[in-house]
Amino acid sequence: MNWTDAMPLAGLTGGLLIGLAGAIMLLGLGRIAGVSGMVARATGIAPGGTPWPIASAFVLGLPLGALLLTFVAGPVATRFPTSIAAIVLGGLIVGFGTRMGSGCTSGHGVCGLSRLSPRSIAATASFMAAGFATVAAMRALGVTS
Amino acid sequence: MMRRVLIALLAGMLFGAGLAHSGMSDPARVRAFLDLFGGAWDPTLAFVMGGAILPMAVAWRIRRRLDSPLVDTFFVLPAKTGITRSLIGGSVLFGIGWGIAGLCPGPAIADLAIAPVPAAIFVAAMLGGMILHRLLPARPVKRPPLENSHV
Numbered sequence: 001m002n003w004t005d006a007m008p009l010a011g012l013t014g015g016l017l018i019g020l021a022g023a024i025m026l027l028g029l030g031r032i033a034g035v036s037g038m039v040a041r042a043t044g045i046a047p048g049g050t051p052w053p054i055a056s057a058f059v060l061g062l063p064l065g066a067l068l069l070t071f072v073a074g075p076v077a078t079r080f081p082t083s084i085a086a087i088v089l090g091g092l093i094v095g096f097g098t099r100m101g102s103g104c105t106s107g108h109g110v111c112g113l114s115r116l117s118p119r120s121i122a123a124t125a126s127f128m129a130a131g132f133a134t135v136a137a138m139r140a141l142g143v144t145s
Numbered sequence: 146m147m148r149r150v151l152i153a154l155l156a157g158m159l160f161g162a163g164l165a166h167s168g169m170s171d172p173a174r175v176r177a178f179l180d181l182f183g184g185a186w187d188p189t190l191a192f193v194m195g196g197a198i199l200p201m202a203v204a205w206r207i208r209r210r211l212d213s214p215l216v217d218t219f220f221v222l223p224a225k226t227g228i229t230r231s232l233i234g235g236s237v238l239f240g241i242g243w244g245i246a247g248l249c250p251g252p253a254i255a256d257l258a259i260a261p262v263p264a265a266i267f268v269a270a271m272l273g274g275m276i277l278h279r280l281l282p283a284r285p286v287k288r289p290p291l292e293n294s295h296v
Contacts, residue, residue: 002187003188006189011191011192013167015198015199018196021160024159028149029153030214030217030222057150061155061161062161065159065165066162068161069161069162077174078259079171080246080247081247092273093239094242094274095273095274097238099275101237104239114197114198115201130236130237138244
């Protein structure tokens with residue numbers, strides 16, 4: 001375990017902000033704060049669902065909020081893979097998989113788990129297991145991203 | 146509508162700020178959580194999930210007492226039941242992509258403002274994957290064989 005680099009307190013407080021955002025979407029607007037669904041809706045890839053202006057405003061808020069935080073708290077790390085191929089391949093699979101599985105870390109992981117939805121529990125267990133297995137396999141094969 | 150759009154924008158901003166503050170906008174940190182065998186497992190993501198689930202669990206309890214959302218007409222919520230092959234298959238695929246790049250959709254979009262070039266490449270590929278899914282024909286529904294077809 002790597003407690004030197006870990007950020008338990010910032011993780012917890014940042015997580016609270018994320019959960020608060022989800023609570024506002026649920027109680028205020030009656031919607032799930034699922035990013036993959038909102039992105040698909042905002043870009044017109046998903047034909048129906050959340051009204052377009054609401055989905056677009058939520059999606060626009062994500063980079064705005066991140067930027068605002070760096071103004072207030074200073075720069076944050078963004079260590080992307082050095083391999084462009086890994087970024088592109090990861091992006092393609094994430095896009096396809098989140099549409100096929102109807103959600104991602106926010107919709108299934110945060111909103112669904114807290115609702116104790118069996119569908120979301122199954123989805124979260126699946127993508128967590130696949131994530132652990134993928135990184136383990138890459139390590140075993142000596143592949144770096 | 147204007148009020149609802151502003152609320153959605155505010156929620157998105159809180160979400161994006163939370164991602165950046167918690168270190169989740171850093172793909173290497175996310176991969177360090179997924180890396181169980183590297184000898185330097187980073188537990189931060191678990192704290193983020195725990196912190197996010199707390200207010201959401203309270204919100205779900207409050208929701209039970211509400212007939213409608215506070216500034217909208219209806220709750221529009223997905224069904225909780227029905228564990229399908231596409232739910233599991235799609236989630237496994239998502240997890241593979243997540244493991245390769247260390248990015249899921251929220252941090253990728255948030256990073257557009259703080260690491261624009263690599264984030265834009267990832268988001269473009271992600272939208273490509275979403276379009277690909279839309280373009281693929283839906284698989285025909287497998288019907289159970291008729292048992293009494295002679296009747």
